[in-house]
Amino acid sequence: MRRLIKRCMHWIILILFTDIVYIFIAWLIRREALKYMSLFLFLYTAFAFLAGLLAEFYRNRRDNAMLQAFLQATDGREKEDFLLSLERDSAARALCMKLLKTQSLLNERTVERNEYREYIESWVHEAKTPLSLFPLVLNNHREEMSPYVYGRFHYIQRQLNENLERILYYARLSAEHTDIKFTRFFLDACVEEAAFEYEAFMEERGISFSFQGKHIAVLSDKKVVLFLISQLMSNAVKYADANEGRVWILMNEDDQKIRLGIYNNGEGVPPEDAPFIFDKGFTGSYPNRQKATGMGLYLVRKYAEKLCVSVSLDSRIPYREGFGIELEFPI
Numbered sequence: 001m002r003r004l005i006k007r008c009m010h011w012i013i014l015i016l017f018t019d020i021v022y023i024f025i026a027w028l029i030r031r032e033a034l035k036y037m038s039l040f041l042f043l044y045t046a047f048a049f050l051a052g053l054l055a056e057f058y059r060n061r062r063d064n065a066m067l068q069a070f071l072q073a074t075d076g077r078e079k080e081d082f083l084l085s086l087e088r089d090s091a092a093r094a095l096c097m098k099l100l101k102t103q104s105l106l107n108e109r110t111v112e113r114n115e116y117r118e119y120i121e122s123w124v125h126e127a128k129t130p131l132s133l134f135p136l137v138l139n140n141h142r143e144e145m146s147p148y149v150y151g152r153f154h155y156i157q158r159q160l161n162e163n164l165e166r167i168l169y170y171a172r173l174s175a176e177h178t179d180i181k182f183t184r185f186f187l188d189a190c191v192e193e194a195a196f197e198y199e200a201f202m203e204e205r206g207i208s209f210s211f212q213g214k215h216i217a218v219l220s221d222k223k224v225v226l227f228l229i230s231q232l233m234s235n236a237v238k239y240a241d242a243n244e245g246r247v248w249i250l251m252n253e254d255d256q257k258i259r260l261g262i263y264n265n266g267e268g269v270p271p272e273d274a275p276f277i278f279d280k281g282f283t284g285s286y287p288n289r290q291k292a293t294g295m296g297l298y299l300v301r302k303y304a305e306k307l308c309v310s311v312s313l314d315s316r317i318p319y320r321e322g323f324g325i326e327l328e329f330p331i
Contacts, residue, residue: 213251
């Protein structure tokens with residue numbers, strides 16, 4: 001009501017000014033009739049004011065209802081009928097035409113985005129098919145290769161798979177509904193599966209690995225959790241100490257949370273970079289991280305949110321003494 005009165009304020013002022021003029025004229029012509037004239041003008045003004053407010057109120061309510069119907073209408077015929085009803089209101093018609101055009105562009109962009117996502121998904125699956133033969137060929141011809149050549153090929157295969165998985169999960173982020181399937185599984189088995197993928201690479205780089213945890217079951221999406229752990233493993237292995245690299249995983253639980261931490265003994269994250277490590281495309285200020293895409297930890301954060309899993313940098317490790325990221329699963 002206050003907003004409505006504010007919108008009609010110029011009319012109120014005009015009516016009051018007109019009343020003052022009429023009262024002044026009545027005073028000049030016949031002072032004896034001033035009392036009755038003033039009473040009549042007051043009653044007339046009050047009636048006109050209330051009638052105007054009531055008419056404006058119902059008009060606004062009708063316009064809002066019509067606008068809501070226009071925005072919710074899915075049939076193009078309904079929208080055209082609504083636009084025809086606005087022939088006299090050029091401003092409202094122009095606004096609705098603008099909304100129609102914007103909505104049409106948004107629908108086109110949505111269709112294009114979905115087509116692009118579907119293309120990326122199909123391309124990744126097609127690319128993974130020949131890559132799945134890579135480990136089979138390596139194992140069948142392992143004796144024909146030196147340990148160094150075998151390790152390098154295994155590392156290349158692991159990197160290609162990791163990059164394809166990252167592209168696939170990034171493309172799925174734009175989906176209207178992410179395909180999440182909650183099942184109960186053992187988290188330690190998932191950790192061991194992810195660690196096995198990096199075993200050859202860690203052996204080649206001379207990185208020691210240890211896992212300390214219990215046999216704990218969680219309710220989540222196993223495939224997505226495996227992707228999260230793999231991304232954190234990749235990050236830990238990549239930035240472990242160059243000479244005496246060490247990666248370790250700790251898992252424990254209490255009454256409220258199941259905690260899984262993945263650590264390395266690298267230089268860690270500078271304090272000024274710590275708040276931004278999960279941001280999209282952030283690579284930090286270190287020269288050895290400038291070739292990174294900055295997408296791994298971003299995808300970890302986005303998919304952890306979908307699983308109601310919290311992810312954070314473990315601040316208990318001092319800078320230059322290591323680096324760790326912790327996942328917290330709800331009980």
